[in-house]
Amino acid sequence: MAGKPDGNATSLSATIEALRNAAEQSISDIQKQADAALKEAASQLVAGGAVIADFVRQGVSVTQQYADQGKGYIGYGLCQLKRAEDAAIAEIKCGLELVQSNPYLSYPLLTTGSLMLLPVTRRFLYRATLGRLRSPDNILKGCEGKVEGLRVKMADYSTEAKKLQVLAWGRWGLGRKNDRLERLVAAEEEYIRGRAKLKATRHELTRLASVVGKSERAAASVLEDLRIIRKLDQAVQLRAEAASQVADLRSQRKTLLQHAERIAKRDI
Incomplete structure (x- = not known):
C-alpha cells in the first residue's frame, strides 16, 4: 500500500515532464515558424x-x-x-x-x-490717290453711316459723362458731410472709400476722354471726305452735321479732361 502513492507521483511527474517538453517543443516550433516568416x-x-x-x-x-x-x-x-x-x-x-x-x-x-x-500724311496720300477713285455716291453712303454711328456714340458719351461727374462730386460732398457728423473712424473710412472711388472715376474720365477723342478724329475724317463733294445738297447737310459733331465731341473731351484734372489736383 505504501508503493502505490510513489507510482502515482512518478506517473504524475512523468506526465508533467511530458507536457512541459511538448510545450517547449511547441514554443520552439512557433519561434522557428516566426523566424522563418520574418x-x-x-x-x-x-x-x-x-x-x-x-x-x-x-x-x-x-x-x-x-x-x-x-x-x-x-x-x-x-x-x-x-x-x-x-x-x-x-x-x-x-x-x-x-x-x-x-x-x-x-x-x-x-x-x-x-x-x-504720321496719320495725317497717310490720309492725305490716300485721298490724293485711291480716294479719287471713289464715287460721290459711295462717299455719301459711307459718311451717312459714320455720322449716324457718331450720333449714337455722342448720346452714350453724354450719359456716361454725367454719371461719372455725379459719382465723383456727389460722393466727395457726401464724404465731407459724414466727416462733420459721424465719428472719426467712420469719417476716415468714408474718406478712404471716397478717395478710391474718385481715383477710379478719374481713370474712367480719362478713358472716356480718349474714346471721345477717337470719335472726334473720326468725325473730322468724315468732314474731310465730305469737303470733296461740293455740288450735292445732301453732302452739304452731312458736312454741316459732321462739323457740329466735331465741335460737340471736342467740347465733351475738354470737359472730361477738366473734370479729370480737377480730381488730379486733389493729389488723387
Whole structure:
C-alpha cells in the first residue's frame, strides 16, 4: 500500500515532464515558424526595395537624358539667337555707315519715312490717290453711316459723362458731410472709400476722354471726305452735321479732361 502513492507521483511527474517538453517543443516550433516568416518578409521587403530602387534609377536616368536634350536645344537656340543678334547689329552698322557716307540721300529718305508714319500724311496720300477713285455716291453712303454711328456714340458719351461727374462730386460732398457728423473712424473710412472711388472715376474720365477723342478724329475724317463733294445738297447737310459733331465731341473731351484734372489736383 505504501508503493502505490510513489507510482502515482512518478506517473504524475512523468506526465508533467511530458507536457512541459511538448510545450517547449511547441514554443520552439512557433519561434522557428516566426523566424522563418520574418526572414521571408525581410527578403520580400529587400526585393521590393530593390525593385523600387531600380525604378527610381531608371526614372533618374530618363530625366537626366531629357534634361541633357533640353540643355542641347537651349544651347542651340541661344546660339541661333546670338547669330541673329550679331547679324542684326551688323546690318544696323552697315545702315548707319551708309547713312553717314551718303547724307544727301539718306536724310531725305529718313524725313520721308518719318512723314509717312504720321496719320495725317497717310490720309492725305490716300485721298490724293485711291480716294479719287471713289464715287460721290459711295462717299455719301459711307459718311451717312459714320455720322449716324457718331450720333449714337455722342448720346452714350453724354450719359456716361454725367454719371461719372455725379459719382465723383456727389460722393466727395457726401464724404465731407459724414466727416462733420459721424465719428472719426467712420469719417476716415468714408474718406478712404471716397478717395478710391474718385481715383477710379478719374481713370474712367480719362478713358472716356480718349474714346471721345477717337470719335472726334473720326468725325473730322468724315468732314474731310465730305469737303470733296461740293455740288450735292445732301453732302452739304452731312458736312454741316459732321462739323457740329466735331465741335460737340471736342467740347465733351475738354470737359472730361477738366473734370479729370480737377480730381488730379486733389493729389488723387
